[in-house]
Amino acid sequence: MPKPEEARYTKTHEWIHLGAEASVGISDHAQHEMGDVVFVELPKVGQKLEKEKPCAVVESVKSAFDIYSPVSGEVTAINDAVTGEPALLNQSPLDNGWLFKMKPSNPAEGETLMNWAAYQDFVKQAAH
């Protein structure tokens, strides 16, 4: 299971596990804020994603939320399990609840994202 410390984070609460094939999901904080997830709409394999542009939709009992791609690149795999069982996003946001994998087109983009410590500070600040 990937550790939260190893991922990078966006201000819109996505995490990305960097690598040649990077995986993407939503943070534990995000799933708490959204509440129970009821539907997930994922991008298609092969779809080109642009950094900070909407690429997926997560709908909870509260509202529908756009998911923004943390970096630019191409989708290489999607997690079909979450479309059938959206509760995985609440139960296991960092592991079984991953959304998709992608091949970043510009690996340097990932390095500019927040690390775990910076993200925790960001969440704390946003609460005030």
Place this chain on the structure above:
Amino acid sequence: MTCAATLDNRLSIEKSDPGRRGLWCKNPLRAKANVPANLRRKSPPRLPELSEFDVIRHFTRLSRLNFSVDTHFYPLGSCTMKYNPRFNEEAAALEGFAALHPLAHDTCAQGTLELIHDLSARLCELCGLDAITLQPAAGAHSEFTGLLLAKAYFENKGETRNEIVVPDSAHGTNPATASMMGFNTVNITSKPDGRLDVEELKKHIGPKTAVLMLTVPNTVGIFETNIEAIAKAVHEAGALLYMDGANFNALIGMVKPGDLGIDMMHLNFHKTFSTPHGGGGPGAGAIVCRKHLAPFLPVPTVKKEGGKFVSDFGDARSIGKVKAFFGNTGVLVRAYAYMLAHSAKEFGEIAVCSIINANYVAALLKEMYPSYSKEYCMHECVLTPGPDMLAKGLKTLDVAKGLLDRGFHAPTIYFPLIVHEAIMIEPTETESKDTLDEFVAAMKSVHDAGIADPQSLKDAPHTMPVKRLDEVQAARQPNLHW
């Protein structure tokens, strides 16, 4: 409050007992004679067979399950659930309006055309704008119409602009409308006080920007004090400023949006102008705009010529029709009745009272439910459960459910999205101080009960015909019955 109606999920068709009758057709033979033989059905329709008494009990019981503005205070933020005067209904039922055929010639429809003409003029005056269409069937349909106008306007100028800018404090229908129209939506994050940041806005607008859609007052319930600077920036970029007028109840009679630099705006008659909220029934909206957008308005509009009122079909620049005839005229009659019942001064008082009522509730609840905004709100306040409730794991949803047990409709919850655990309360001007005091007492009682016994509040409602629902199951596998 207890709900006397018991939960009986059976439909009338399931209560059917063959042979029971509540209604006799006086002349079935004649009805049959008028239908050509090849069009007559071979078997009788499957209708519930019930006595008149069964039918009365069935529908009376259903009506008692209804939580409506006629039975309960309904502080649904952003929805303006004000009283719908019965006088409006009397006006709409007048035979000259109610029995008019939509295809009647203008010469036979002078009364309705005059009403549309006069209502149009009055609304333009209130908005400080030049032209109007009353065709749209609702607020979101008005937004759609407004963006069609913008598209036609820029095409006519030979400009290609494909972006709509929407702050995160706007109504959710704004980005939805932009997407539906094929525009790209550009989102802007608000400042911490909930207002649009003019410097941030300037970074996001340019030659591609068609429209900035601004909700005024915004969804946090505060006024965009920088609106003139916003309008200037938008106009310097060659774009149009659209005002989502769903919250016009806070401004009506006090401020003319045209004076603020707005190019066009929509109105929701079921909000500001006291017509019934749809719930599937007919609604009505309007787009009010400046002169330069007027040629693109839907047709027909009504003009006065030689003392008579006639349909005006404009020219080829019109976007055409967005709804048959003149829209839902029955709703327009209700809105007109409401307008005639109030003087210009009284419209200003409507805005003032709606603002005072919202601030009164926010002030009395500030210890237990702090306001998002640190300043006075407009017609609605956005509160959150206090730290003591959050510490016990109590959420906005629990407050909403607890209110049902105390005889109040829940406020809007989890909206706007930019406020954590939002509770959005819009009392409107038509509620008395007594009702507001009762509501405040109920909110305090929910707080105290939740602190004393958190689990009990998490299980609320206890007195409703259905208890706490499993919302995930309700969304994914709804228990439908037909």
